[in-house]
Amino acid sequence: MAAATLTTLDRALLGIIDRGRASGYDIHRLFSATPMAVFSSSPGSIYPALARLERRGLLRARLDSATEARPRRVYSITRQGVAALEAWLREPVTREELVRDARLPVLRFSLAERRLTRAQAISYLEGYRRALADYGKELESYLEQLEGGEELHPALALRSGIDGFRCQARWVDHAIADLERAEAEER
């Protein structure tokens, strides 16, 4: 029952289906038509992942044989699925997450709207900004070592990563401002 381990694809599927029930094909289309493609790609990973999540009780399938020739399995999220998703969305961004895959924090944010209040989303982003700043500093001190060497490419590549983090930090500022504006308008 306890969600042993979930892959990024698993969590992405939970987040997508949390926004509205969907079939494997719906998700496949979503991945091929939108920048969500970074999550994954092929039916060969999506269908088994959906079946896994159903076995673990995080998704529930309903057969839609009325409209289609071949029965569509339409998935919706269960209470356990929501719990697993929320646990993931509430985890603070860590240095380890940035190292493992720097896109994950934003991917998580993109799926969090239904499950986090504006205030919670803002503090999530503040945590992200802190993680960016900390890891960025670490990379800068490593860059100083590299710049002594005679190779140009590795230092430039590292500089690219550092610039990217700085850029993300600026994005965080704008995103927080947008969320605050939205919250003010909602009152």
Add this chain to the structure above:
Amino acid sequence: MAAATLTTLDRALLGIIDRGRASGYDIHRLFSATPMAVFSSSPGSIYPALARLERRGLLRARLDSATEARPRRVYSITRQGVAALEAWLREPVTREELVRDARLPVLRFSLAERRLTRAQAISYLEGYRRALADYGKELESYLEQLEGGEELHPALALRSGIDGFRCQARWVDHAIADLERAEAEER
């Protein structure tokens, strides 16, 4: 013989060993001590990958039993390995590569110094900048669709990706300037 398919880790290992012979442990330390950690991590992936590359004739191992109790397997790159590495380094950056993993183009660049002339590196970066601009435009037109909706997070997340690409494009400009300066000094 023909390198059926190489994983990113395989190519990273080729690139690293191309810069100088190294043992599995050397590489493990490199990955845990530097931002190269994005490549991989655990001995459980590194050692099998090295053994694979040796079997395929892209690396060659020499036993260093003189100095150590346990024999160190020190790898160096073969002519075939150099060929495979160069083929990879010379591939132009495509939209597909950006979708699959946006860090790859810079990772490739970081390993290219020995195998590309300054001029070749510059034209590689120009190709990267074009790919960034093209894919960035695509994302922007998708963003316009999203901004009509009532959800805030997905549009913000996409904006984050677009900002990141813009930032990378600026990095490319600086990197090219640095390479040109280096080339001028080398003459």
Add this chain to the structure above:
DNA sequence: TCTATCATGTAAAGGGTTACATGATTCT
């Protein structure tokens, strides 16, 4: 002495990719 680190791996489990299979419906 015992802990950490050097240095090498192996074993089990499980996920992802690629390619294939199936059959109905809609478009040209």
Add this chain to the structure above:
DNA sequence: AGAATCATGTAACCCTTTACATGATAGA
């Protein structure tokens, strides 16, 4: 009539992750 697309999957292969194993040497 034929091609593309809807819509579901399965199978084989291989890689990665996690955890464990081994044994020597250096430092507390």
